[in-house]
Amino acid sequence: MSNEDLFKTYTKSGGAKCPFCSASSAKFYYNTSGSAYLYTTGLGAEVPIKCLACLAEWYDVMQVVSIKVIRQPARSPMELLKIGTLAEDNNE
Numbered sequence: 001m002s003n004e005d006l007f008k009t010y011t012k013s014g015g016a017k018c019p020f021c022s023a024s025s026a027k028f029y030y031n032t033s034g035s036a037y038l039y040t041t042g043l044g045a046e047v048p049i050k051c052l053a054c055l056a057e058w059y060d061v062m063q064v065v066s067i068k069v070i071r072q073p074a075r076s077p078m079e080l081l082k083i084g085t086l087a088e089d090n091n092e
């Protein structure tokens with residue numbers, strides 16, 4: 001099966017089933033501290049997934065498509081410059 005076919009099969013199940021064997025036992029890889037591995041690649045990320053039924057492994061490839069503000073800055077950029085937490089642009 002081509003990568004494209006695997007992707008179609010996988011997304012059809014909403015990422016809930018292994019694209020190889022259709023088992024719903026695909027799991028994120030976790031490191032020893034218990035958080036999921038995440039390899040960031042600029043405006044994207046790759047999360048390693050393993051199917052515990054057939055032992056196939058793949059990456060879920062994520063892409064940043066938007067941002068969602070959680071909190072506006074507490075200080076303005078000018079205030080940050082004054083207290084020295086924001087580096088001044090000296091390229092001129």
Ligand SMILES: [Zn+2]
Pocket residue numbers: 018019020021022023051052053054055056
């Ligand atoms: Zn599988």
